[in-house]
Amino acid sequence: MAQISEPIQTTRDSRGWWARNQMRAAPWLFLAPGIVFFAVYVVLPIFQSFHISFYRWDGLGEATPVGLDNYRQLLDDRAFYVSLRNNLTWLLLYLLAIPAGLMIALFLNQQIRGMRLYKSLFFFPFVISQVVVGLVFVWFYNPAIGLWNPLIGLFGFAPMNILGNPQTVTYGIIAAGLWPQIAYCMILYLTGLNAVDPEQVEAARLDGAKGLKMLWYVILPQLRPATFIAVVVTVIGALRSFDMVSVMTRGGPFGSSRVLAYYMFEVSLSEYGFRMGYGAAIAVVLFLIMLVYIAFFLWRMWREEREA
Amino acid sequence: MRFTFKGAAAMLALTTALALPASAELTGDLRIFFNDQNPAPRAAIEGAVERFQALHPGLNIDLTLIDREANKTQIRNYLTANAPDVNGWYAGNRMRPYVSAGLFEDVSDLWEGPMGEELASTLPALTLDGKQWGVPYSYYQWGIYYREDIYAELGLTPAATWEEEKANCQVILDSGRKCYAIGSRHPWTTGGWFDYLNLRTHGYDFHMELTAGEVAWTDERVRETFAKWRELLDMGAFIDNPTAYDWQEALPFVVNGEATAYLMGNFVVAPLKEAGLTDDNLGFYPFPEITPGIPRAEDAPTDTLHIPAQAQNKEAARAFLLYVASAENQALMNEILGQLPINSTAEVGDDKFIQAGFEMLSTAPGGIAQFFDRDTDAEMASVGMEGFQEFMMFPDNLDEILNRLDAVRQRVAAR
Known part of the structure; x- marks a missing residue:
């Protein structure tokens, strides 16, 4: 053994460490900047949030350790439950973006003159900033000057104050948020439809499949990767729905449109906030909820990979 | 040069x-x-x-x-x-x-x-x-900015007492207008109304004790203040849907004469004048007396x-x-x-x-308050003004609101 391996080792040594390990090291080198930033700006702050949530701290003075007090306070904080319930409403209704996006994508997936223009028009709301979408809808809903009340007036409905009424405000904001989200899902499905195998469609057609059956048994299974991404993106988008709430209502009226992300911001960083420990506790709860979803989807992905 | x-x-x-x-x-x-x-x-x-x-x-x-x-x-x-x-x-x-x-x-x-x-x-x-x-x-200063021309048209003069204020308001309402513009989408504007109702009902010292967290929000005197507020709400004195507007978006109601007055800080004069009002049709008067004999205190x-x-x-x-x-x-x-x-x-x-x-x-003998959100603890201010916003929309929720405010007061006091 020694006699054989020795000459080989000397030739290896002569190539140097870099030459020998180039293939293995290169991916890590390329990943390094990303890993460093991810660790410093994402992973580390997660642990910091956990840490801060056990303190009472105004961000300036000394932090006082308070154990689980912040979490105990959360348990009987009405605003926390309102935010949690709104988060769930967001989650459920936001998922409507997926079937809506699919419908529009199927509709737009045709060879017609000027289709590119229609596609870009449908995609338009995703391109403009969320802040602009929010402002447009604020004016749209405005009971004094907005178009909404005259519009429903045509159908005989009484005027509404959508963003000022605690019963309707969250639905009003979700509707505004759905507009760009549907466009996003539509794009995901349009690219997915490009990859649908025409031979399978042809074969299905010969077997007499059409309409909904064709969609359900032939097209949708092939769109599974697109559906998967759409669900992940929509769920996470719903959970971190911050910008719309901030722009349209700042969580009002009297906190009825708050979501956890906005409540966290309000408690820790807004004009009347700076209760860092309490804000961190909310962040931890939000993180744990997100973790459930992320873990579920990662597990499903892993299972499918293994089955494949 | x-x-x-x-x-x-x-x-x-x-x-x-x-x-x-x-x-x-x-x-x-x-x-x-x-x-x-x-x-x-x-x-x-x-x-x-x-x-x-x-x-x-x-x-x-x-x-x-x-x-x-x-x-x-x-x-x-x-x-x-x-x-x-x-x-x-x-x-x-x-x-x-x-x-x-x-x-x-x-x-x-x-x-x-x-x-x-x-x-x-x-x-x-x-x-x-x-x-x-x-x-x-x-x-x-804070105070009531009002449309002098509409007051003149209705034969009204600025009120000095609460009864006069309400009587004036009734005349204004009967003429098809609202008495007060307010935009409470950002709820700080409601702090001005609470400050003045409380300062006029119970005076500067009580207001300062309350904002410093020394008096319970469930105190009977606090309820008296809200009862005065409720009198106006029951009359329908404020514009509809105040939560839909911020303070600037509520200005057109005054400019167009749909509401005749606005309780605000003096910074409201500049945008009102830009929108076309002048010294001839825009006037100012101090918030009227509620409890007689209480030294007049102001927000500044x-x-x-x-x-x-x-x-x-x-x-x-x-x-x-x-x-x-x-x-x-x-x-x-x-x-x-x-x-x-x-x-x-x-x-x-x-x-x-x-x-x-x-x-x-x-000439304010009572004292000068800063404003609700500057006199109270920050957390108390935010929960408080949110409570006022809710009260203006659902006056029947008062008990629940006051209990909530007092829970925050106690927690703030404990630290």
Whole structure:
């Protein structure tokens, strides 16, 4: 053994460490900047949030350790439950973006003159900033000057104050948020439809499949990767729905449109906030909820990979 | 021109040097962070800096203007790292976090001089823990801005008592208008209504005890205040759907005559005039008396300058604060700001509303409150104004709201 391996080792040594390990090291080198930033700006702050949530701290003075007090306070904080319930409403209704996006994508997936223009028009709301979408809808809903009340007036409905009424405000904001989200899902499905195998469609057609059956048994299974991404993106988008709430209502009226992300911001960083420990506790709860979803989807992905 | 300006500056410097022979020549850098970028405040502070520069040519003054809202979060960064020598902020409880954290310089020494007497009206607002932490340069009155022409048309005169106010309001309502515009999408506007109803029903001392967290929100006296508010709500005195508008979006109701009055700070005059109202059809009167015999107290939020504890050039900063407090400077700055000087020897602008505010505040025997969100703890302020917003929409929720507010009060008091 020694006699054989020795000459080989000397030739290896002569190539140097870099030459020998180039293939293995290169991916890590390329990943390094990303890993460093991810660790410093994402992973580390997660642990910091956990840490801060056990303190009472105004961000300036000394932090006082308070154990689980912040979490105990959360348990009987009405605003926390309102935010949690709104988060769930967001989650459920936001998922409507997926079937809506699919419908529009199927509709737009045709060879017609000027289709590119229609596609870009449908995609338009995703391109403009969320802040602009929010402002447009604020004016749209405005009971004094907005178009909404005259519009429903045509159908005989009484005027509404959508963003000022605690019963309707969250639905009003979700509707505004759905507009760009549907466009996003539509794009995901349009690219997915490009990859649908025409031979399978042809074969299905010969077997007499059409309409909904064709969609359900032939097209949708092939769109599974697109559906998967759409669900992940929509769920996470719903959970971190911050910008719309901030722009349209700042969580009002009297906190009825708050979501956890906005409540966290309000408690820790807004004009009347700076209760860092309490804000961190909310962040931890939000993180744990997100973790459930992320873990579920990662597990499903892993299972499918293994089955494949 | 330039030459004459320089000469004038030199003359000015000379005369001050004669007037204040004891003050040593100031040198080095003086960094000022001012918390407003709007045209008028900007011109006011730039003017003050220019005049101070002329007095101290050896000083290298660097003025940074920060957006008013952005400053509310940035102050925490710049006070702890790379502090300026002077920064802008607010009086009252709003100073508390920075005073407690030792980030503001104690400037009680400035207040011991003649300056203290000239600024006496705001001494309580700048005092925490028995010391003074800054110097005010301006304040403005709150009160009822109303459409004089509509009042004249209906044969009304501004009310002096609560009964008159409600009687006036009924006439206005009967004419198909609303009495008060309010935009409560950002709920701070409701704080003005609560402040005045509470100050007029129970007086300054009770209001201060309540905002300091010493009285329970479930106290019977607090309910009396809300009962007065409810009288107006039951009449339908306010515009519909106030939660849909912010304070600027509620202005058109007054401009178009759909609502006849607006309880606001004096900053409301400028946009109302821009929208077409003039001194002839826009008037002002103090919030009417509710409980007879209670000394009249007013809201007058005060804008202030402070020295960060970590400032490099505190000597120059103190000199600047003294200059800002002077009668000459306060008159000039507030002329531009369209607000009131705090220095009692300063001249007041001849604007109709400034004069009315000066008259009202200088004769207020009860005391001067800052504003709900500056007098209370920050958490209490946010939950409180949210509660007022809810009360205006659902007056029947009062018990639940008060219980909630008192839970927050107790928690704040416990820490």
